[in-house]
Amino acid sequence: MQASITVSRDPSVQYLLRIGDTCLILAQRLAEWCGHAPIVEEDIALSNMALDLVGQARAVLTRAGRLEAERGGEPHDEDQLAFLRDERDFRNITLVELPRGDFAATMLRNLAIAIFLELLWQRLEASSDTELAGIAGKAVKEARYHREHAADWVVRLGDGTAESKARMVAALDWLWPYVAEIFEGDGVDEQAASDRMGPRWSDLRDEWRARFAEVIVEAGLALPAERPFRSTGKNGRHSEHLGYILAEMQHLQRAFPGGVW
Amino acid sequence: MSDAAVRNEWPLWEVFVRSKAGLDHKHCGSLHATDPQMAIQLARDVYTRRQEGTSIWVVRSDQITASDPGDKAAYFDPMADKVYRHPTFYELPKSLDHM
Numbered sequence: 203m204q205a206s207i208t209v210s211r212d213p214s215v216q217y218l219l220r221i222g223d224t225c226l227i228l229a230q231r232l233a234e235w236c237g238h239a240p241i242v243e244e245d246i247a248l249s250n251m252a253l254d255l256v257g258q259a260r261a262v263l264t265r266a267g268r269l270e271a272e273r274g275g276e277p278h279d280e281d282q283l284a285f286l287r288d289e290r291d292f293r294n295i296t297l298v299e300l301p302r303g304d305f306a307a308t309m310l311r312n313l314a315i316a317i318f319l320e321l322l323w324q325r326l327e328a329s330s331d332t333e334l335a336g337i338a339g340k341a342v343k344e345a346r347y348h349r350e351h352a353a354d355w356v357v358r359l360g361d362g363t364a365e366s367k368a369r370m371v372a373a374l375d376w377l378w379p380y381v382a383e384i385f386e387g388d389g390v391d392e393q394a395a396s397d398r399m400g401p402r403w404s405d406l407r408d409e410w411r412a413r414f415a416e417v418i419v420e421a422g423l424a425l426p427a428e429r430p431f432r433s434t435g436k437n438g439r440h441s442e443h444l445g446y447i448l449a450e451m452q453h454l455q456r457a458f459p460g461g462v463w
Numbered sequence: 464m465s466d467a468a469v470r471n472e473w474p475l476w477e478v479f480v481r482s483k484a485g486l487d488h489k490h491c492g493s494l495h496a497t498d499p500q501m502a503i504q505l506a507r508d509v510y511t512r513r514q515e516g517t518s519i520w521v522v523r524s525d526q527i528t529a530s531d532p533g534d535k536a537a538y539f540d541p542m543a544d545k546v547y548r549h550p551t552f553y554e555l556p557k558s559l560d561h562m
Contacts, residue, residue, distance in 0.1 A: 243508065338517065
């Protein structure tokens with residue numbers, strides 16, 4: 203079996219991995235809808251969005267792998283970073299690795315992530331890292347569409363039938379505790395802010411909350427109370443679900459190193 | 464379609480896509496959606512994912528009045544022997560390239 207790579211602990215590399223891995227793992231979850239969405243048009247829409255996120259992940263991971271070398275480490279390409287890292291070296295927020303749930307949960311999670319990514323990409327368009335700024339300029343348009351798509355569904359289901367509302371309430375109750383992690387600050391964020399590479403994610407909290415709450419209220423729902431629980435995926439300590447995603451995603455490259463179509 | 468039918472099944476929409484500015488919108492297919500906004504979004508995902516479009520129109524299929532297939536012979540066959548209606552019988556100025 204192909205051995206795992208060791209990834210640089212450089213804070214700027216970690217900052218990029220948090221973005222790239224969040225896109226990559228959410229893409230895996232959305233791709234699970236392929237062939238299973240409630241209508242064929244949504245099937246295509248969700249696959250499109252999964253591919254948008256894979257594209258964003260590829261670009262950001264490529265940049266992260268080059269930055270490793272610039273910071274004196276070993277360079278890695280996007281495939282090595284996606285397929286040859288152990289679970290503890292993934293830096294995605296825990297929210298995106300949770301099971302796909304029902305359609306209500308999928309749309310609510312997409313809304314939370316799309317609002318966040320849209321705010322993040324907007325800030326990253328002014329990144330001191332010109333390659334990252336270029337990636338952001340393209341990705342921000344995709345995030346905007348993902349946000350519109352998810353927001354429409356959240357309102358439609360929350361303000362829909364008794365069944366659809368109950369499912370949206372359940373989804374909000376389930377996913378809400380995992381949102382807080384996104385905006386927890388640490389040294390990785392501080393380094394990115396002082397290098398002007400990108401914003402502290404905690405600086406996006408208020409605007410994220412205002413935009414998310416606007417949709418939730420329009421859907422006739424209410425934000426749940428804050429809880430002390432904090433997930434820790436950004437730091438490599440994941441839920442029990444990520445390992446299964448990686449097993450499926452990585453097993454081919456692990457078994458047949460460098461295998462191509 | 465009656466309101467009761469709409470409650471049970473999403474209405475059908477015809478989708479028209481304009482491939483680039485200056486060209487006309489062309490019919491490219493149909494889909495089911497609950498409202499115009501959703502129809503536009505789904506059309507975007509289904510019919511423009513390979514850069515086919517710059518603009519989308521959707522219209523409820525039940526709002527379209529179509530000619531009766533039974534009228535086909537009466538409507539269209541009489542044109543078969545009237546070739547003089549084509550402009551090929553006229554000398555065109557050289558500056559007109561695309562008639």
